[in-house]
Amino acid sequence: xxxxxxxxxxxxxxxxxxxxxxxxxxxxxxxxxxxxxxxxxxxxxxxxxxxxxxxxxxxxxxxxxxxxxxxxxxxxxxxxxxxxxxxxxxxxxxxxxxxxxxxxxxxxxxxxxxxx
Numbered sequence: 001x002x003x004x005x006x007x008x009x010x011x012x013x014x015x016x017x018x019x020x021x022x023x024x025x026x027x028x029x030x031x032x033x034x035x036x037x038x039x040x041x042x043x044x045x046x047x048x049x050x051x052x053x054x055x056x057x058x059x060x061x062x063x064x065x066x067x068x069x070x071x072x073x074x075x076x077x078x079x080x081x082x083x084x085x086x087x088x089x090x091x092x093x094x095x096x097x098x099x100x101x102x103x104x105x106x107x108x109x110x111x112x113x114x115x116x
Contacts, residue, residue, distance in 0.1 A: 007051035014055075021054050022046045028061035033071045033099060060100045071099055078102060081109035 006011070016020040024038070025046060046054065070076040075094040079085045080106075094102060 002108060007055055010055060011051045018047065018051065018054070020049075021058065025054055025057050028058060028065055029099075032061055032064050032069070056100065060103055063076065064099055064103060069096065071102065072105060074099070074102055078106040078109060081106060 011018060013028055022043060026043060026086055036072075038095060046057075064071065064074055068077060072095055075091055075097075076085065079091045080086065084090045097105070
């Protein structure tokens with residue numbers, strides 16, 4: 001029997017309600033990235049998103065905020081890990097990636113560097 005909880009159960013245990021989780025996701029995303037567009041519109045989109053996606057966004061945003069502070073610093077650390085820190089167009093391209101994809105790319109570069 002699996003001991004893993006469903007996304008709905010995790011969301012209720014960790015955050016109480018979906019609205020509270022969405023507010024926390026908005027807070028984390030607002031502190032790590034520049035937001036373009038209406039905050040109410042973004043909140044409506046997030047309320048329609050699945051619990052699994054919201055939990056993933058919260059985890060990624062929290063990790064970026066804790067380790068790097070912002071997406072820009074994460075992009076610079078990723079470029080450094082890939083050996084392309086001086087390539088300004090590449091760093092600016094990394095900044096346009098989604099935070100989750102950028103974090104995954106950083107983890108991959110980190111693993112490669114540890115293995116070498």
